[in-house]
Amino acid sequence: MKHIDSLTHVRGESLYLDDLPLREKTLHAAIFASPYAHGTIKFIDLDKALACTGVHAVITAQDIPGENQIGNILPDEPLLASGKVHYRGQPTALIVAETDELARAAREEIKLEIQPLPVVTDARQAAAKGLLIHAPRTFKNGNPDDYFDNFGRVFEGSTETGGQEHLYIETQGAYAFPTESGGVHVHSSTQGPTQVQRGISRVLGLPMHQVEVDVTRLGGGFGGKEDQATPIACLAALAAHITRRPVKLVLHRLDDMYMTGKRHPYSADYRIAVGRDYKIQAYEVTFYQNAGAAADLSPAVLERTLFHFTNAYYIPNCRATAYSCRTNLPPNTAFRGFGGPQGMFVIEAAIAHAARELGVTAECIQQNNIIKEGREFPYGQRALRCEARACWEDLRLRYSTRNLYDQVKKFNQKNKLKKKGLAVMPVCFGISFTKTMLNQASALVHIYTDGSVRISTGAVEMGQGVNTKMVQVVMRSLSLPAERIHIDTTNTSRIANSSPTAASAGADLNGKALEQACYRLTDRLLQLAANILKISRSDLSLRDQSVYAMKKKTDLTWDELISRAYEERLSLSAQAHYTTPQVHFSKDIEMGQPFAYHVYGAAAIEATVDCVRGTYVIDNVYVSHDYGKSMNPVIDLGQTEGGIVQGIGWMTMEEVIYDEKGILQSNALSTYKVPDIYATPGHIHVHFMDNNGHPLAIMKSKAIGEPPLMYGIGAYFAIYNAILAANPQADVPFHAPMTPERVLRGLYSNGFSLFKEKEKTTTTAGN
Amino acid sequence: MTGIAFILNHREVVSSLPPGSILLDYIRIHSRLIGTKIGCREGDCGACNILVGEPHGEGIRYRSMTSCLMPLANAHGKHIVTIEGLNRKDPTPVQRAMIEHGATQCGFCTVGFVVSLVGFCLGEKKPDEARAIASVDGNICRCTGYKSIERAAAAIAGELAELGEENRLERLVENGYLPDYFQTIPERLRALREKSAQPDVAKQAYIVGGGTDLYVQRPEEMSERRDRYIFDNPRLREVKQVDDEISVGAAATVTDLWESTEFAASFPSLDRAMKLVSSTPIRNMATIGGNLVNASPIGDMTIFFLALESRLDLLQQDEKRTIRLADFYKGYKLLDLGPGEIVESLRFRISDEKDLFNFEKVCKRTHLDIASVNTAVRMRVVDGVIRKAVFSAGGVSPVPMVLNKASALTAGRKPGHALIEEVTAAAENEISPISDARGSAEYKRLLLKQLITAHFLELFPQLCPVEANV
């Protein structure tokens, strides 16, 4: 089944926040953000802005009726700066005017004076100064120290991974209306409607029942609208509340880029001990996460880094310590993978390092350490229904990785100006919110008297196809065709207390709740059918919009059954609530069973480097992925390809650059480059592993949003290997992204020259 | 008729907004055609792509453009097509292909892709997959990873190939690619152009070409102005041969240049070079004059023409003068150009078989990106000896420059590794790159060296090193 919004998407008829018809008397808001990264506010001049044409209000922290606080995990983030500014881009005032242009023009008139304070942009520097979001955390298994002390083959080094701009093509936005009861109704482009509702309630000092949040769809989220949509919606609501007029706030791209947080950059130190059998005996890593100026979701992101620091490997002795470091950058936030990719990069770098020193391929070490059924992850959960090795073996056989290596080798022997590199990347990713509380969802189903059905869940559609999957769940549960089912916008009045659509878990959680709601209805309806048909309830089922008795169609159709139910005064609505069973985790001992299940897979990536220019192309990506029993292969393939390309972008061309003053240099699409159609790999070959799926996955179809992104890490190592093929002495620090600059500087390190061979021969001839 | 008159989808419209107003805002806000999206307002994402039709020979020619950078004035007398003007009752083959191949996820970029692909369908060249994909080289999608879009594009190219090439417009309408009203447009457009005059101009006007620099740099200011819009001046758009020179009108777009047979004849590797310049919709708007006058130290066309020792014809009131392009650049964004003076055309000597030309550009993303460093060279080689070479380089100094010293030392030399060493060493001494988002100063030094090497390797393949003992 195709994405249910496809038709309106291609016709330009799908509505996004910025497309909503304007209500009468709508005002437009623009955020004045701090131009400085750190300082004490001495003075802010708002008078000139207030005097500008069309300006209705200029709002600052002191106008906030409730609490000036939007911190979700930790209360450390004001909605509007007060007293101090902590990063460049921090919202400090809000201008409300007749039009967007007038609001932006007035913004130019605001002057902020500060007493500068030291600016820290680097995570290690922050850690050295003791600037931490919370106390460091450590995950440990076995006794790594024993091995490091008594073992020869120990390799150590450092890595850096850069940030990543979400670059949802639809920027952040919200549109708020005051209601007659003194509350607000808000349209928000958010992944977390309840989060937004809670934030607004806190900021306006209103009970949550006075705040209604509605989300139609997002033009992309990728984690960037999980927590960071909240301040935007709070600001729009605040302005609507104060002016008693509808207020629209949609960020222009440049504002969005410098005001919002991104994927966390990480710096790390590793040590790895590899045995003669290429088993990883011990591994130790210290992570420095650049959290930015406020906690945002950083503690949770950090936690997931720890959950995934051994990727898909079983390492008997390991330890990871992680510091969440407070810097003067915009608060970094969720981004597809949520700290997992950052953790995995380091172990892959450590393996690549060891392999280079030992003169083997990284694959040789990877192969010997893939986790097996029943083994424990460092946090105590066992790998059950473990598909890691199955995916790995499938990859090797299906695409004959040995042949691929041979072809690369042959190519490299023949070519001097271009070199190829191949890398294999296994992935293991845990599914569930690691914060156990969030693993709940509810759903609402109405059947109308004409037999058509309208459903609501807490899931937000952002392109990932969750609404399509929800419709599929109902199609199967109620045996109805898609056209008889309509899915509503995500709305806090229909679905209360929803978790954000994140952690790849949206379809599982909401789908399971929906299944239960449908089950309640079918149970009720079939009981009625049993009475009408005088056949035992247990023999009845719904199929093709009819009641079946023991596989035989009866005369009772769906439509008749619904009419009869209404006549009998049966409820045709059902609501259900689902919680993921068995998940738990204790931070005190850093042990537990945080995940419903794991998703596994393996990929091989082939890259070609132009050794004259330092540019590269990704030729091929080969994937064997564990989808469980995919309920929608078109959507799941789309998530896989999209995730891979986003991961490759993060590893190659996407470079978030701040200067030492905390000013974003890569501040527009002209300086921050995401993959375009020519940058996408030549081929992405995807194999859907054939397995029984997992009972905790919706319709046995495993979560797909995040895991494929991490295959992109293989692109880094493919390019790395190509550089080494050209210059075996190359000095290539494990520093991502691997931009053309890093490639060229790596290639031409340690005296490398393309013409060496030739020159030598000429000199010899001359002699 | 006063105001700016054009056909928006199927309707004739006249706007009295300032001619500098941004077309995207006219479409979304004033006409409430909300299918066209805003992703960046900088020409870099393609979410706002539209098609622009203008009379061409007997028929009409459509090109995709980014409406976020387009002054309303440049729509005057044209057919402006948004997605609303492409929809039929049932999905068109382009829309069908996008749906069937799962090429839409969040959908925010999708309209832009559909519009670009229809632009491909309307193209004059033989439809194939590579051209279909090239048509969306200015569209960014953050969700799909493009593979599904490639599959859709391939399917569209395949179907289109079966339609045949005669009477493309008619066939597209017949086969449901376009709504029926498209067939009435050529005639209506001619009628419209006859009765409507160009908007008048304020004093102290800027000269506006495609707007792809001006509207990125100062959109707010531009949108309230009434300037001198030269984009549609037919005299300034000509690309022609005059004696042993090619003359390029300042308002000719990069696309005009690429498609000109006179121009292409001198440059065997033109496709490779042009593909590296911006994107299809931007090339359809970006004028040569705009590129030269914008004076960016990394302007691609500027670097291209510097190596050709081009000259500029300038016009102020009625006074004409001609200067060397190399003398045009006085300092960072400082030009030898008087107030109100206009660049009319650029001229350069046509290459013959003894002239070799190469253009190189490296950026973070190979396509649709501004160069970290770019460089071009024209060499005259007689009997294996270089008579003269002119190297230009961008991104390595405050102005786009000719590497005079490096160029000079090639005269009378045979191409070889020793010469490459000398040329790159000389170039090193004439440049002064700075570190910025496009790369560190050290990188730009290394990169220029490599790109000069690349010139030699491209032009003299015999210099390529081969791996020993294969």
Ligand SMILES: Cc1cc2nc3c(=O)[nH]c(=O)nc-3n(C[C@H](O)[C@H](O)[C@H](O)COP(=O)(O)OP(=O)(O)OC[C@H]3O[C@@H](n4cnc5c(N)ncnc54)[C@H](O)[C@@H]3O)c2cc1C
């Ligand atoms: C997304 C994007 C990608 C881009 N990629 C590239 C790229 O890859 N390579 C590259 O080189 N450039 C690139 N550019 C920059 C731009 O497209 C070019 O510089 C283009 O050639 C400018 O032409 P224009 O007609 O649009 O200029 P305008 O914006 O119309 O004008 C630019 C300047 O030139 C002046 N001007 C224009 N014509 C004349 C004239 N005839 N006489 C006197 N003054 C004149 C104007 O007053 C203004 O100062 C890109 C721009 C965008 C938006």
Ligand code: FES
């Ligand atoms: S809005 Fe991005 S190109 Fe116009």
Ligand code: FES
């Ligand atoms: S489908 Fe979301 S950006 Fe393309």
